[in-house]
Amino acid sequence: MAWTAFGYFVAYLPYVALVKALSGGYLPGGDAHAGLTLLPAAAIGQLLAMPLFLGLSGWWRYGTRLPVRGRRVFVPSRAAMVAGFVTAIIVGTTTLNLSFPGVSILFMLLLMRAGTLIVAPVVDRLGGRRVHGYSWAAVGLCLVAIFIALADVKSYALTGWAMVSVTAYVAAYVHRFRMMSRHAKTGVKEVDRRYFVGEHAMAPIFLFGLVGLGALLGQPHLREGFTTVLTSSAALPAIGVGVCYELLFICGTLVYLDYDEHSWTVPINRCASLLSGLVATVALAALTPAAVGNLPGRWQVLSLVAILSAIVTLCYPAIRGRLVHGSATRNAGRPPPRKVLFVCGGNTCRSPMAEAIAREEIALTRSAHVLHATSAGLQVSTVGGEMTREAVLALGELGIEVRHRARALTPEMCREADAIYCMTRRQRDQILAMAPDVADRTFCLDPRGDVGDPHDQPLAAHRRLAAEFRELVRIRLAEQLELEHALRQSSDERQPAT
Numbered sequence: 144m145a146w147t148a149f150g151y152f153v154a155y156l157p158y159v160a161l162v163k164a165l166s167g168g169y170l171p172g173g174d175a176h177a178g179l180t181l182l183p184a185a186a187i188g189q190l191l192a193m194p195l196f197l198g199l200s201g202w203w204r205y206g207t208r209l210p211v212r213g214r215r216v217f218v219p220s221r222a223a224m225v226a227g228f229v230t231a232i233i234v235g236t237t238t239l240n241l242s243f244p245g246v247s248i249l250f251m252l253l254l255m256r257a258g259t260l261i262v263a264p265v266v267d268r269l270g271g272r273r274v275h276g277y278s279w280a281a282v283g284l285c286l287v288a289i290f291i292a293l294a295d296v297k298s299y300a301l302t303g304w305a306m307v308s309v310t311a312y313v314a315a316y317v318h319r320f321r322m323m324s325r326h327a328k329t330g331v332k333e334v335d336r337r338y339f340v341g342e343h344a345m346a347p348i349f350l351f352g353l354v355g356l357g358a359l360l361g362q363p364h365l366r367e368g369f370t371t372v373l374t375s376s377a378a379l380p381a382i383g384v385g386v387c388y389e390l391l392f393i394c395g396t397l398v399y400l401d402y403d404e405h406s407w408t409v410p411i412n413r414c415a416s417l418l419s420g421l422v423a424t425v426a427l428a429a430l431t432p433a434a435v436g437n438l439p440g441r442w443q444v445l446s447l448v449a450i451l452s453a454i455v456t457l458c459y460p461a462i463r464g465r466l467v468h469g470s471a472t473r474n475a476g477r478p479p480p481r482k483v484l485f486v487c488g489g490n491t492c493r494s495p496m497a498e499a500i501a502r503e504e505i506a507l508t509r510s511a512h513v514l515h516a517t518s519a520g521l522q523v524s525t526v527g528g529e530m531t532r533e534a535v536l537a538l539g540e541l542g543i544e545v546r547h548r549a550r551a552l553t554p555e556m557c558r559e560a561d562a563i564y565c566m567t568r569r570q571r572d573q574i575l576a577m578a579p580d581v582a583d584r585t586f587c588l589d590p591r592g593d594v595g596d597p598h599d600q601p602l603a604a605h606r607r608l609a610a611e612f613r614e615l616v617r618i619r620l621a622e623q624l625e626l627e628h629a630l631r632q633s634s635d636e637r638q639p640a641t
Contacts, residue, residue, distance in 0.1 A: 147397045152415040154391035156422060161384045162238055165377055178239040179364035180372050181381050182354045185238055187373075188385020189347040189392070196393060197340065205336040206344065219341050222326045226338070227345020229318040234350050234388060236312040243305045251305070253446070257289040258313030263409040266320040281453040282409075288449035320405050324548075325527050327400055334526050334550060335400045343396065347385075480515040481627050483620070484560035485588070486570055490520025490549040492534045492598060493566050496609060497588065500616045503543050513627050514620060519552040521573050526551055533597070537605035541613070554578040562586070562623055567593040588615050 168175030197203040206217045219227070240251045260282050267274050327338035358365040372381055398412045399405070483501060487494035501516035528549040535545050557563060557578040563585040565571045574585050588594055594611070597604040 147394050148411050148415045151391050151394035151398060151412060154387060154394055155415065158384060158387035158391055161380055161387060165380055165384070166243075170377070170380060174377075176372060176377060176381075177364050178243065179362070180368040181384060182235055182238060182350075183358070183365060183368035184372055184378060184381030185385035185388065186235075186347060186351040186354050188382035188387075189234070189389045190351050190385070191382075192386045192389035193343060193347050196389065197344065202336055202340055206340040217344070219345055222322060222338070223341025223345050226319065226322045226326075226342040228349045229315045229322070230342055230346040231349035231353060232311060232315040233319065234346060234392070235353065236308045236315070238384065238388070239308045240305065240312060243302060243308075251309070253289050254309050255312055257286060258309065259316050259409055260285045260289075262313065262317050262320065263405040266317065266324060267405050269321075277456050281456045284449050284453035284456060288446035288453070291446040291449060320399075323399060324405070325525075327527065328548065339396055339400060343392070346392075347389075480511065480513055481561040481623055482559060483514060483516045483623060484556065484563045485516065485518040486521060486552055486563060486574065487518075487566045488520055488522045488570070488596070489528075489598075490518055490523050490551075491528055492531045492605075493594060493596065493608070494518035494520060495530050495545070495547045495549075496534050496538060496605075497564070497612050497616055499538050499543050499545050499547070500541075500609070500612050501620060503541075504617055504620055508620075508624075510620075510624060514623060518547075519550050519556055521552050521570060523549050523551040525549060531598070531605075533600075533602045533605040536602055537609040540606065541609055552577070557581045557585075560584070562619075564588040564619060566596070569593075588619065 162178075162181070164170050165176050165181055166178060194203075197206075203217070206219075237255070240255060243251070264274050264279065264282060322342075323338070327335045354365050354368070358369050368381075372378060395412055399408050401408050485494040485497040485501070495518050498516050498518035501514075505511055505514050505516060526549060530545055530547045530549075538545050552574070554577050557574060558581060560581070561584060563574060563581060565574060565585065565587055568587055571585055571587055575582050589611075594608070594615075597608050
């Protein structure tokens with residue numbers, strides 16, 4: 144996550160600098176260009192860079208491909224189409240927001256970032272995700288930074304079109320976050336990358352289509368972008384805007400797709416972009432005296448103190464982990480935790496209940512450094528779906544907090560697991576058909592018989608299942624702890640004396 148956020152910061156620097164230099168006429172021998180006139184060239188730049196990245200990285204293989212005349216070709220899903228459309232609006236309005244004359248780069252960034260910071264916890268709560276305390280604190284600190292910077296608002300013009308553009312930007316992000324919560328952010332590489340490839344492939348296509356349609360309908364600035372700009376000395380820098388956005392789009396999307404809640408990933412992304420906006424503004428002013436007027440005021444600089452505080456707050460999980468588990472040196476050489484995978488059908492009731500109870504037992508026994516529990520389903524109807532209401536209530540009565548999104552079982556997940564526990568014998572057979580080489584570590588959770596499915600049954604049935612799971616999971620985890628202890632002891636005995 145740290146390297147992805149840093150990549151976003153680095154990519155944003157040339158992007159912001161190029162947009163402001165082109166819109167302000169700061170390039171040698173160049174004229175000032177309105178934001179709309181830059182969009183066609185920027186769209187072309189991203190449209191050229193997108194397939195280059197997907198091809199060189201090999202990620203195109205994760206896209207949805209269907210057989211067509213004997214060949215498997217990329218066919219975007221409905222989710223990819225919707226995600227690509229709203230992301231195209233974000234891409235276009237981002238460039239517009241940074242090109243309005245007389246408006247500070249940092250000021251516009253603050254407006255955009257305030258909007259996404261506000262909607263992030265709202266989308267999390269609507270989607271049933273837990274928002275941790277440190278995420279709320281970081282969101283609060285970022286909003287404090289916004290309000291401090293707004294003390295400068297009288298120093299800059301703020302047109303009606305600028306507000307319309309910012310509003311469209313924030314509204315598009317609401318839909319984008321909801322799409323991500325519904326179809327991605329599962330922690331499963333194949334699922335998250337499939338969403339990434341679909342959105343990534345469609346966004347520049349939609350953006351080019353939208354600006355092209357606008358030009359055909361007679362929008363003068365967009366027409367100028369396809370004619371005058373593309374035949375002038377500004378063509379390459381304007382195309383470079385799209386290439387730079389492609390780079391920051393990759394890093395920014397990967398930050399958002401992290402399994403953690405939006406209220407944690409969004410502040411990380413926003414902090415990186417605000418810092419890059421400040422650095423780009425100062426650098427542009429240093430290189431071009433005409434841009435000195437766009438330097439941020441003292442209140443905006445003071446707001447960065449709050450931003451840096453938010454960054455430190457977001458580091459809380461890592462800091463806490465270091466204090467609890469010891470230094471990196473002390474952990475060096477320690478084998479990774481043993482992965483225990485619970486499997487059922489839809490991954491919305493039985494297996495996530497077993498996973499949640501296992502995580503609680505692991506926490507109570509302080510064995511997180513030895514065991515790690517997760518779950519998946521063999522017939523998941525909706526990837527990212529929530530646990531059933533009755534299952535959540537039954538676990539809540541046991542004092543267990545649930546944070547779960549359904550994910551589909553893959554052969555790779557089976558091979559990475561050290562122990563797989565199924566709810567039925569039939570499910571075990573299905574797993575072995577998927578990954579025959581995991582037979583020696585695939586078991587039925589209850590060796591006496593199948594664990595019944597309480598789907599569509601009342602809360603009482605889920606309470607009985609939760610109590611049954613507590614007994615079964617404790618036994619299974621004890622077996623895994625004993626096995627892991629024996630393996631580590633055997634490994635220590637084989638180590639040469641020092």
